[in-house]
Amino acid sequence: MQFIHAADAHIDSPLRGLEIYPGAPVQQIRYATREAFANLVTLAIEHRVAFVVLAGDLFDGPWPDMQTGIWTANQFRRLHSEDIPVYLMRGNHDAISEVRRTMRWPDNVFEFSCEKAETFVHEATGVVLHGQGFIRRDVSEDLSANYPPPYPHCFNIGVLHTSLTGDPAHDTYAPTSIQKLRKLGYQYWALGHIHQRSDPPLCSDPPVLFSGNLQGRHIRESGAKGCVLVTVEQDRVERLEFLATDTVRWFPVSVTLELDDHLPELYQRVGHALEACRVHADGRLAAVRLRIEGACHAHAELQKFAQRETVMAQIRDLSHGHDQLWVEKIELQTLPVWDLQELRDGNDMLAELLRQIAATRTCFDPSDMAWQGLEALAGKNALELSEAGIDLSDPQIRLEWLRQAETFLATSLAEQRP
16 A cells, blocks of 8 residues: 655745846746646556645645635546545644635545544545644644544554654744654654655654655755655555655755866856756756855956856856756855965054954944944845845844955955055
């Protein structure tokens, strides 16, 4: 017997702000969550699974219109025509308090109650599924504490949308622990909420794992995304197989330049990195964020604004020959070939300037006069800064700008020294 464990489809997630990125394939990325869910349905049919488990956050939030529900119902009908049931749970994003609109799902869809733990029995296999959905977004109690005992001599699946013991990348909802889940005596735990797949499982006896989300939506959700195909024999899990569903794959890539590298070498190294991403995307759209770093001779040329713009345009041009490759963002974080600390330890005016900058970086106060001009800049250009994802109230961003100003000044002045 096989079944699919999936979660966090976030169908029709709005993915705001894509328009600010040059050449962004907006429509392809915006519909990626739908395509990923359609791929999940296709995989379920191709593998002739007994049923599909969806462990929360099928939707990202309130529907913009009824088309979201209508489209999803049509996907469920594809499974209905193949006699494949769906066991569906609400998570924090599509809790009853968040998504009040309802659809009349096909008869093959069984939604866990949000009032109390509910049990379903899959008649064809005798598999028993236990779960409880979110009645509101901010569930802070351990829902699994009220799950019933396992049915004896049956394969029991616990379905839960949870942060487990916590994850810094996700809000804390329905917290619990692996020890508490194991005590219930189920044979498998299908978890949702954490978008990173558990590989290996968090626990092997019984298997406890997050399947991850079906489609990465931004650079922080990088790598392959999909679902888990679970094979059961004699009421034991025999095999767990990851099946990819994503149509857009995100790649954060660091390209480190060597000391003797100039711009031609930069383009060559970037070209190799982009080609590797295209290959690893396996026919999907590869969305790449490039970070170019390292001490190199190219750094001096990159300090000139016009030259930086030209370099970025040339890098983006490297991707234009491939339909399935898009450079989302370029971060130029190179360093000069000379030793900044050595310049700072000198006895000339440049050394004194660099020492003052270093002192400012280590003990700056956002209310100092040095930063009041920045506050005015933030006020006058709030919309542009917001669209670019720049938060000038963030001390780390201010420190990074100071670091960039330091290297720019040092490079410009060091080149003019006799």
